Amino acid sequence: xxxxxxxxxxxxxxxxxxxxxxxxxxxxxxxxxxxxxxxxxxxxxxxxxxxxxxxxxxxxxxxxxxxxxxxxxxxxxxxxxxxxxxxxxxxxxxxxxxxxxxxxxxxxxxxxxxxxxxxxxxxxxxxxxxxxxxxxxxxxxxxxxxxxxxxxxxxxxxxxxxxxxxxxxxxxxxxxxxxxxxxxxxxxxxxxxxxx
Amino acid sequence: xxxxxxxxxxxxxxxxxxxxxxxxxxxxxxxxxxxxxxxxxxxxxxxxxxxxxxxxxxxxxxxxxxxxxxxxxxxxxxxxxxxxxxxxxxxxxxxxxxxxxxxxxxxxxxxxxxxxxxxxxxxxxxxxxxxxxxxxxxxxxxxxxxxxxxxxxxxxxxxxxxxxxxxxxxxxxxxxxxxxxxxxxxxxxxxx
Numbered sequence: 001x002x003x004x005x006x007x008x009x010x011x012x013x014x015x016x017x018x019x020x021x022x023x024x025x026x027x028x029x030x031x032x033x034x035x036x037x038x039x040x041x042x043x044x045x046x047x048x049x050x051x052x053x054x055x056x057x058x059x060x061x062x063x064x065x066x067x068x069x070x071x072x073x074x075x076x077x078x079x080x081x082x083x084x085x086x087x088x089x090x091x092x093x094x095x096x097x098x099x100x101x102x103x104x105x106x107x108x109x110x111x112x113x114x115x116x117x118x119x120x121x122x123x124x125x126x127x128x129x130x131x132x133x134x135x136x137x138x139x140x141x142x143x144x145x146x147x148x149x150x151x152x153x154x155x156x157x158x159x160x161x162x163x164x165x166x167x168x169x170x171x172x173x174x175x176x177x178x179x180x181x182x183x184x185x186x187x188x189x190x191x192x193x194x195x196x
Numbered sequence: 197x198x199x200x201x202x203x204x205x206x207x208x209x210x211x212x213x214x215x216x217x218x219x220x221x222x223x224x225x226x227x228x229x230x231x232x233x234x235x236x237x238x239x240x241x242x243x244x245x246x247x248x249x250x251x252x253x254x255x256x257x258x259x260x261x262x263x264x265x266x267x268x269x270x271x272x273x274x275x276x277x278x279x280x281x282x283x284x285x286x287x288x289x290x291x292x293x294x295x296x297x298x299x300x301x302x303x304x305x306x307x308x309x310x311x312x313x314x315x316x317x318x319x320x321x322x323x324x325x326x327x328x329x330x331x332x333x334x335x336x337x338x339x340x341x342x343x344x345x346x347x348x349x350x351x352x353x354x355x356x357x358x359x360x361x362x363x364x365x366x367x368x369x370x371x372x373x374x375x376x377x378x379x380x381x382x383x384x385x386x387x388x
């Protein structure tokens with residue numbers, strides 16, 4: 001067997017997936033500058049990784065969650081319960097996933113009305129939105145004021161916020177469509193919007 | 197804070213909620229992890245029903261033992277470690293014998309060069325077939341390294357084996373894949 005003692009061969013897969021740290025990463029990068037063989041191997045591994053990532057499995061969908069809830073012995077609660085104690089902590093952690101701007105972190109730390117605390121479900125029309133990672137607090141606030149929407153909840157673990165439209169009833173379909181259209185038109189601020 | 201750290205922090209917060217018996221936290225945790233756990237199980241078991249069983253058992257175990265998560269590893273590492281053991285249980289029940297280490301002398305070092313095998317990897321079906329030929333232990337390393345993008349230390353924790361074993365298995369995977377792809381597409385082995 002040929003010896004490749006000078007080649008950091010065993011580290012190349014982890015160089016490709018970006019998890020090498022400190023000296024290992026630097027050593028590999030330095031070696032690659034002068035080794036065609038290892039560069040070819042990196043290229044092959046990059047192709048392999050790309051193909052594996054493309055091979056996405058279908059998901060079990062809502063049936064999996066229903067089965068879990070059934071077997072965990074939890075009862076499904078149809079109405080909204082008061083905000084759980086962990087949600088502020090989750091919001092503080094999850095906001096970093098969705099929004100990089102420190103300005104928006106300040107925006108979200110201000111008290112926002114959660115209208116369902118101990119009471120009936122939120123009235124009116126509720127939309128679910130996701131904000132662009134580099135959207136600033138000022139631009140989000142400006143857009144929400146323009147469409148007369150208020151933040152009532154979020155972000156969830158998937159980065160989804162809930163907005164309530166002021167002065168719009170559920171039957172006002174055209175008004176709702178106008179708001180969704182306005183939000184959708186600002187792709188640099190809102191990356192996803194849907195009626196709840 | 198890096199994105200992966202932020203996601204881990206969010207997941208840890210959800211675990212605290214689940215430890216307190218909060219259903220909403222369980223729902224959010226399920227939404228955040230069910231795709232990864234299901235994919236992990238399906239790639240190894242190759243059966244949707246068994247993969248769905250693993251997903252359900254993993255989530256139930258996480259729900260029941262959320263208070264015991266000590267934060268010594270990432271939440272995802274902990275969850276996939278549970279999933280790994282559930283998959284192994286099913287494989288044993290099937291009486292599939294995971295092919296562990298094989299004779300390293302069987303590896304011929306002058307196998308196909310990487311550049312000669314890239315063309316055959318364009319065919320996703322051929323790639324999938326070659327991945328299916330791998331042993332479970334080898335498929336595990338490939339999935340965690342290239343689908344989950346985990347560091348070798350994390351893979352070792354999930355697979356419950358030494359880091360050296362992870363690296364050795366990856367070495368074997370690379371050679372086996374190249375041999376298989378060359379076999380399926382001999383023209384790719386012709387040098388320029």
